[in-house]
Amino acid sequence: MIRLEHIVKYFHKGSVNEVFALNDITLRLAEGDFVTVIGSNGAGKSTLLNCIAGSFFPDSGKIFIGAGDVTRWPEYRRAALISRVFQNPLLGTCPSATIEQNMALAALRGQKRGLGRGVKGSDRERFRTELRQLGLGLEDRLLDKVGLLSGGQRQALTMLMATMVKPEVLLLDEHIAALDPKTAGHILSLTEEIVASRGLTTMMITHNMKHAISFGNRLLMLHQGRVLLDLCGSDKKTLTVKDLLEQFYLAQGEELAMDSLLLG
Amino acid sequence: MTWYAALGAVEQGLVYGIMVIGVYLTFRILDFPDLTVDGSLPLGAAVSAVAISSGVNPYLSLLLALGGGFCAGMVTAFLNTKFKILHLLASILTMIALYSINIRIMDGPNVALLGSDTVFDAVTRLGVPSHFAGLVVFGLFAALVVGGMVWFMGTEIGQAVLATGDNPQMITSQGVNIHVVIIFGVGLSNGLVALSGALIAQNQGAADVGMGLGTIVAGLASVIIGETVFGCQTMARAFIAALLGSIVYRLAIALALGLELGGFRFNPSDLNLITALLVIVALITPNLKRRLLAR
Numbered sequence A: 001m002i003r004l005e006h007i008v009k010y011f012h013k014g015s016v017n018e019v020f021a022l023n024d025i026t027l028r029l030a031e032g033d034f035v036t037v038i039g040s041n042g043a044g045k046s047t048l049l050n051c052i053a054g055s056f057f058p059d060s061g062k063i064f065i066g067a068g069d070v071t072r073w074p075e076y077r078r079a080a081l082i083s084r085v086f087q088n089p090l091l092g093t094c095p096s097a098t099i100e101q102n103m104a105l106a107a108l109r110g111q112k113r114g115l116g117r118g119v120k121g122s123d124r125e126r127f128r129t130e131l132r133q134l135g136l137g138l139e140d141r142l143l144d145k146v147g148l149l150s151g152g153q154r155q156a157l158t159m160l161m162a163t164m165v166k167p168e169v170l171l172l173d174e175h176i177a178a179l180d181p182k183t184a185g186h187i188l189s190l191t192e193e194i195v196a197s198r199g200l201t202t203m204m205i206t207h208n209m210k211h212a213i214s215f216g217n218r219l220l221m222l223h224q225g226r227v228l229l230d231l232c233g234s235d236k237k238t239l240t241v242k243d244l245l246e247q248f249y250l251a252q253g254e255e256l257a258m259d260s261l262l263l264g
Numbered sequence B: 001m002t003w004y005a006a007l008g009a010v011e012q013g014l015v016y017g018i019m020v021i022g023v024y025l026t027f028r029i030l031d032f033p034d035l036t037v038d039g040s041l042p043l044g045a046a047v048s049a050v051a052i053s054s055g056v057n058p059y060l061s062l063l064l065a066l067g068g069g070f071c072a073g074m075v076t077a078f079l080n081t082k083f084k085i086l087h088l089l090a091s092i093l094t095m096i097a098l099y100s101i102n103i104r105i106m107d108g109p110n111v112a113l114l115g116s117d118t119v120f121d122a123v124t125r126l127g128v129p130s131h132f133a134g135l136v137v138f139g140l141f142a143a144l145v146v147g148g149m150v151w152f153m154g155t156e157i158g159q160a161v162l163a164t165g166d167n168p169q170m171i172t173s174q175g176v177n178i179h180v181v182i183i184f185g186v187g188l189s190n191g192l193v194a195l196s197g198a199l200i201a202q203n204q205g206a207a208d209v210g211m212g213l214g215t216i217v218a219g220l221a222s223v224i225i226g227e228t229v230f231g232c233q234t235m236a237r238a239f240i241a242a243l244l245g246s247i248v249y250r251l252a253i254a255l256a257l258g259l260e261l262g263g264f265r266f267n268p269s270d271l272n273l274i275t276a277l278l279v280i281v282a283l284i285t286p287n288l289k290r291r292l293l294a295r
C-alpha cells in the first residue's frame, strides 16, 4: 500500500527558473495495483516517482509506504521498500562488477551488509535459476562483467534484480524507452510476468498510449504536475487511444484558451 | 644500477606500495581523487615517531598512525559528502591543515628516532641481517595489506564500496548510504597511507614534515604503471599490480637517477618533475591512441 497526501514540489523555488513540478498530488495505491502513468514531457511523471523513491523531499505533503510515514526518510533508507528501474539501462547495474556480484548486491537490498562473502557459493544456483527465466543465456555468464552486456541485457538483469527482494512498490520510469522494439517487447512481457507472479504494487511511466491502456489495472494521466485522469477497472478496460488523445488535447486546449484569454 | 641500489628500490617500492594500495582504493575504486595523502603520509610518520620516542611500543605506534590517517581521510570525505565541497578541494584543504597539525604533533618540523626500538629491531633480533630487515618487514606488511584488501573487497561491505565508486545511484537504490561508504573508504585509504609513512619513518629513523611532498603523484604513477604492465582484471590482480607498479616505479626512478648523459645527471630533486611527466604521458596515451586510431 502506498499513499501520497497533498504532495507539492517546486524546483528552484523563488528564482526566475522556478518550476512548479508537482501541484498538490493526492493518491492511494492498493496492494497489487499496477498503475500506468502517462503525460506530456515535463508533466511531472519522473518527479512523482523520484519523490516517492526519496531522490528529493517534497516541499509539503506526506508519503506513506506500507504502514509508515516515510516522508523524511532518505533515499537509501526507503530502498528497503522500493525497487526502481530507470530509463537509462546503465543506471541499474554496476558495469565493473560481475553478473553474480550485481545480483548479490540486489539480494541484500535494504538489509544490513557485513563481512560475510559478497557472493556465496550457495547463491550461484539460485542466481542461475532466476537468470534462466530471462531466456538470454545469462545463466552461463555469471562471471562476466556487466559492462560487457548490451543495454537490453542489462535492463533485463535490472528487472530481475529489482524483484529479488520483494518491494512494497516497484517504480518503472520509461524502462523500455532506450531499447529497440524487439527487446522492449521482451522486457515488457517480462515485467508483466514478474509483476503478476509476485503481485507487486507497480507504477510504470510510459509514452506509449497502447501500453498504458493494455497494461495494469489503473491509469493516471499527469499534466502540469497534477493528476488529470485517474481511471481503473472497467473504465480503463474500455478506454481507447482516441479517448486518451482527446483528453490530452482537451487539457492542452484549455491551457491554450487560458493563455489566449490572458493575452487577449 | 648497483645491486645495493636495486635492493633499496625494491624496499622503497614495497613500503610505498602500501600507500599505493590506498591511492588505488580512492582513485580507482571509489573514483575519489584524494590529495589528502600528501599530508597523511607525514602524519603517520609523525604520530609513529612521537609515540615511539615517548615510549610507546613500535607496533602499537603503527596502529596509532593508521588511526590518525583514517581520521584525516574521514575529514576530507566528510567535507565532500556532507558539505558538498568538491573532492579535490576538500582534500587540498585537509592536506594543508595537516601540514600545521604535523608540526604541532612533532613540536617542530621533524623528529629523530635516535636509539629507540623500532619494528625492524624485532626482526634483526631474530637473526635477519640488518640490510635485509627493511625488505622483510616491508614485504610482510605489504603482503598483509594486499591480502587484507583483497579479502575485504570480496565481503558484502567491500562489494558495496566497489559499487559506490562504480554506480552510486544503483547502490543507493539497493539501500546503501553512500556517504558512509565514502567516508569509510577514504578513511581506510588514508589509514594505509599513514601506515606506510610510519614504516618509512621507523626505517629512516626520522619523521619530517616535508616527506609527504609528491606522494599523490608517485601513487598515481605507480597505480598507472601497475595497471599498464600487470593488468587489473580481478580485484586480487589489481591490488598486486598496484604493489608491483610501485616497485617498478621505484626501480625506474633509481635507474633515472643513476643515468649519465654526457655531463648531465638527474638530481634527486628532479624526481617530482620526472614523475609528473610520467603520469602525464600515462594519462594522455589512451586518449592519443584513440585519436590516432580514429584517423
Ligand SMILES: Nc1ncnc2c1ncn2[C@@H]1O[C@H](COP(=O)(O)OP(=O)(O)OP(=O)(O)O)[C@@H](O)[C@H]1O
Pocket: A011, A012, A019, A021, A039, A040, A041, A042, A043, A044, A045, A046, A047, A048
Ligand atoms: N532536478 C531537477 N531540477 C530542476 N528542474 C527539474 C528537475 N527535475 C525535473 N525538473 C523539472 O520539473 C518538470 C517535470 O519534470 P519531469 O522530469 O518530472 O517530467 P516528466 O513528466 O518525467 O517528463 P518526460 O516525459 O520528458 O520524462 C520539468 O519542467 C522539469 O524541467
Ligand SMILES: [Mg+2]
Pocket: A045, A046, A047, A173
Ligand atoms: Mg521523465
